[in-house]
Amino acid sequence: MREISCDVAVVGGGPAGATLAQRLGLLGFHVIVLEARPFPRHKPCGEFMNPASLEILEELRVLENVASLGARPIRGMKLFLHGRSAAGCYGNITDAGTRFRHGFAVRRERFDQVLLNAALSTPGVQALQPATVSRVLRGAGGEVLGVEARDAVGERVTVRSAFTIGADGVRSRVARELGVHRPTPWLDKLALVTRYEHVPWGAFAEAHFYDGGYFACAPVDGGLLSLNAVVDRRAYLEAGLTPEEFLTRRLVAVPELRERLAAGRRCDPIRGIASMAGSTTQQIFDGAALVGDAAGYVDPVTGEGIYIALRGSQLLAPVLADALRRRDRSQRSLDAYRTARRRELLPRRWSGLLLQRLLRSPMAKEAGIRILARNPGLADLAVSATGEDLPLRKLLLPSAILRAFGGRPMATAGT
Ligand SMILES: Cc1cc2nc3c(=O)[nH]c(=O)nc-3n(C[C@H](O)[C@H](O)[C@H](O)COP(=O)(O)OP(=O)(O)OC[C@H]3O[C@@H](n4cnc5c(N)ncnc54)[C@H](O)[C@@H]3O)c2cc1C
Missing domain, CATH: 3.30.9.100 (D-Amino Acid Oxidase; Chain A, domain 2)
Known part of the structure; x- marks a missing residue:
């Protein structure tokens, strides 16, 4: 059995894990990414990301690399039901929204590879891949001390770390080991x-x-x-x-x-x-945190999962860095991450769940499409609310309300 140590062990090399590793590497920390599957690997996904994701990719200096894969610009969403359709465009509601007026759609195996490559070319970041994490190591007081994994040849590897991050997706082993995963049965x-x-x-x-x-x-x-x-x-x-x-x-x-x-x-x-949907009762622990789908996940109808993974890591990295510099491994040291998640990501999760509830009712679905088809401004609002970095205060700007209820003054949903 091998034993290695690092500042942060990141379990999972998807968008959440890879971008977190890149950020921590840039801040000077030693990070080990444990990824169960060799890349490129297939990941079931609708494969489109919203405009808010593009801003994060740009900040990480990988947007060009993603664009050069031939990623297709996505201007908005069209919804169809029983011969009726409604289309909403990004970027029509408020000029204060996301800088990009389109999202991207690209094969996930290629996208994820670009993100992981960017992480692994950052000093201080290394990968154990393939390495499947099977156990979270806990101390006498329950604090997380690292993980145990099996590598490609079945050898046991122990990774000891100041912090362990569960970025291992919807079936997160880390969340299950920590006893905080809860399935959402009505969304089975x-x-x-x-x-x-x-x-x-x-x-x-x-x-x-x-x-x-x-x-x-x-x-x-x-x-x-x-x-x-x-x-x-x-x-x-x-x-x-x-x-x-x-x-x-x-x-x-x-x-x-x-x-x-x-x-x-x-x-x-x-x-x-x-069995895609689930939530977690807790996302920060002494010596650990959860991010991306591992922290909780909703049905993919609004296509926000990649953004939530990228944004979750963006929120977590500075908080982790601060805790590492202060050598404080307590759950309390990660409180700012919990607060930021609650403020920003939880509303997205709740609105996703509400949408899922509505979609279960044929009448609500029918009425929703009819209203959006008649009011293109409202369709833009609905699409922008899922796709852009638009907190409520921006949506309540008079200019935004006028645009939502006054038709479609800017780009149109032609093609
Ligand atoms: C059918 C479907 C359609 C979707 N469509 C969209 C869409 O169009 N747009 C959108 O934005 N989102 C979509 N999503 C959601 C999106 O795919 C996820 O939200 C996103 O991939 C989350 O990223 P992540 O890094 O948290 O997890 P993942 O991308 O799942 O990455 C987790 C990684 O952890 C690894 N791993 C798992 N267990 C272990 C272990 N024990 N040890 C080591 N490594 C492990 C996995 O191999 C994987 O590489 C969709 C999801 C589904 C299921």
Whole structure:
């Protein structure tokens, strides 16, 4: 068994873990990222990120690298239900919002690789990959002392650290070991994820709703279209169909999308991911913290997960750095992170859950699309609220209210 030590052990090399490691490395700390899978690895995802994410990528000096992957600019979202549609654009509501008026859509395996490479080229950051964390090490008082992992050849590795960060995604081993993970049973969903080629597509991400689920689509690099079919897990299991049969049958419910897909060809296997939603009762501990999906996760309909991962790390890094400099490993030393998460990220989580509740009601869904279709300004507001860094005080600016209720004065949702 090997034993190594560092300032911070980051479990998980996805967007949350990689960007946290990069930030801490830049601040002069020794960081070890433990990532279970060799990269590039597939990650089930709708693969589009909102404009607020782009600001963070720019700050980390990786935006150019992501753009050079051929990331497709996404100007907003279109929603479809029973032949009706509504479109909302980013950047129309307030000039005080996010600097970028578009998001990006890019294959996750390539995006995540860019972020991890940026972290690993930062002095002080190294990776154990593949290395699967199986245990969180605790001291006599319950404080976290590090983790135990198995590397590629099955050898046991102990990583001792001043802080251990769970950035290990929706099924976080760290959160489970710390006993704080709680599933959200009423959101027991399953997503079937695949990609198409040669499907003509504009510059919008789209969600196609029907009674029983929805399809989310975004045009990604390489001229591909990323497609997610999200359904209740029970409905999928009860259908007793193969993923291909299930997808084909569900597409019948969205003829508009089915016709457009028929112009192209499915070019990826259909992969499934289940039981996605969960929360945590606590995100900071003596010697540890949770970030990204590991800290709590909602159904991906608004496409905010990548942003929440990036922003969570942006909030956590300076707090951790301060605690490390003061050699204070107490939970209290991370309080500022908890407060910032509550102020900024929790409202996003609650609005995501509220949206999920509404989507369960066919009447509310129908009424919602009708209202947004008739009021393009409101559609812009709804899309901007999920995609931009728009706290309530900015949305309540008179200019923002005028734009939301006065139609669409700036960019239009043409293509
Ligand atoms: C079907 C679906 C569609 C989605 N669509 C979108 C979208 O369009 N836009 C958007 O913004 N978000 C979307 N999301 C959410 C988004 O994918 C996540 O919010 C985002 O990936 C969170 O980043 P993360 O770094 O916290 O976790 P992850 O990206 O999950 O990274 C966690 C990493 O930890 C590693 N790991 C796990 N366990 C261990 C262990 N024990 N030891 C070591 N390493 C471990 C994993 O291999 C992984 O690389 C979607 C999610 C799903 C499921």
